[in-house]
Amino acid sequence: MTTETLTVALAQLAPVWLNRDATLEKALAAVDKASAEGAELVCFGESLVPGYPFWLERTGGAEFDSPTQKTLHARYLDQAVSIEAGHLQPLCDRAREKGISVILGTAERAGDRGGHSIYCSLVFIGAEGGIRHVHRKLMPTYEERLCWSPGDGHGLQVQRCGPFTVGALNCWENWMPLPRAALYGQGENLHVAIWPGSDRNTADITRFLAREGRSYVISVSGLMRPEDAPADLPFREAILAGGEAFFANGGSCIAGPDAEWLLEPQVEREGVFVATLDFNRVLEERQNFDPAGHYSRPDVTRLTVNRERQSTVSFKDPDAALD
DSSP states (O other): OOOOEEEEEEEEOOOOTTOHHHHHHHHHHHHHHHHHTTOSEEEEOTTTBTOOOGGGGTTTTTOTTOHHHHHHHHHHHHHSBOTTTTTTHHHHHHHHHHTOEEEEEEEEEOGGGTSSSEEEEEEEEOTTSOEEEEEEOSSOOGGGGGTBOOOOGGGOOOEEETTEEEEEEEGGGGGOHHHHHHHHTTTOOEEEEEESSOHHHHHHHHHHHHHHHTSEEEEEEOEEOGGGSOTTOTTHHHHTTTOOSOSEEEEEEEEOTTSOEEEEEEESOOEEEEEEEETHHHHHHTTTOOTTTTTOOTTTOOOOOOOOOOOSOOOOOOOGGGO
16 A cells, blocks of 8 residues: 655735735745645645735726726736746745745736736746746636636646646636546646635535545635735725625635545634645545546547647747848
8 A cells, every 4th residue: 555645735825915025925934834844735825926806896897997997907917927027936946945846826917928918827836946837717707807818728737746646726717627627637636726715615616626536635725804905005995995804714625535624624814734645545536436547438528628828929930040
C-alpha cells in the first residue's frame, strides 16, 4: 500500500482591496506560514489580488457610460496583475525559496490581449518558482461580465504536485461538466476550486465534486469586510451602504475522495488552514468509479478541448535571416 502524502494549505485571506502590492505582501506572509507548517501546496481564493469587484452589484454596474463605473474600472485596471510586468515575481521567488507550489487567484491585465481588459485568472506557480500555467475563467458570472472578459481553454491543464495530479478552476466554472471532464481526462486526482468567498457555494459543491471525481477537493475562498475597503476608494460610501458585516464570509474546506469532510467550511475568519492528504484514499475510491478510466466510454462520448490561447491578431513577420 502506498504511504505517499501531500500537505496542503488553504490561505483564506481578505485583500487589501484594490491594492495589488499590499495584497501580495499578505500572500507572501501566508506562503511563509504555510511553509513553516510543512505545506507543499498553498492555495488562495479567486481574484484575491487585487480583489473581487464587489462594487458592480452595489453601484449600478450595468449603467452604460457611467462615470462611476469608468472611475472604478480604471482603478481596477491600474491595480490588476500584469504577469508580463513581473508583478508576481516576488511570489515566484518565495515559492522557489520555500520549495512550495502556489495556486493564486488574480484579476489579470493580460498583455497578450492588449493590456486594457481584465481576466479572472488562476495562476499555478511550481515549487521551482516558475509559472506553469495561467487559466483565464471561461465564463464570468452575472455582473462579473461587466468587468471581466471571457477566457479560453489554454489553462485547462494539470500539474504534478507530490504524488497528486492537480487541476483547478475558478468559482462557477466548477459547475461546468465539460471543463471538469477535461481535467479528469488528464488524470486529475486533487481538484482545487477557488472562490471569492461564501460557504453557500462551497458547502455543497465541494463534496459533490469529490464524489463525482473520486478525488480530494479543496475549496479555498477569500474574505471581504467593509473595513477592507481603503479610505481613498472612490464612491466608498455607496459601495458600503448595505451595512453587511461581510461581503464574502469565506467557506474554505476540504473533502476527501469519499466526499467526507477533512476540513469543514471555515467562515468569518482569516487563517491558513493545513491538512495532509493520503494518496492511497484516491486509489481506494477509484475501485468502484473512475470517470476517465474504467467507468468511461470514449467510443460513445468523447470531449474535444481547444487549448489554443486566443488572440485578435496573428503576426507573420519576415524571417530575420532574409533582412
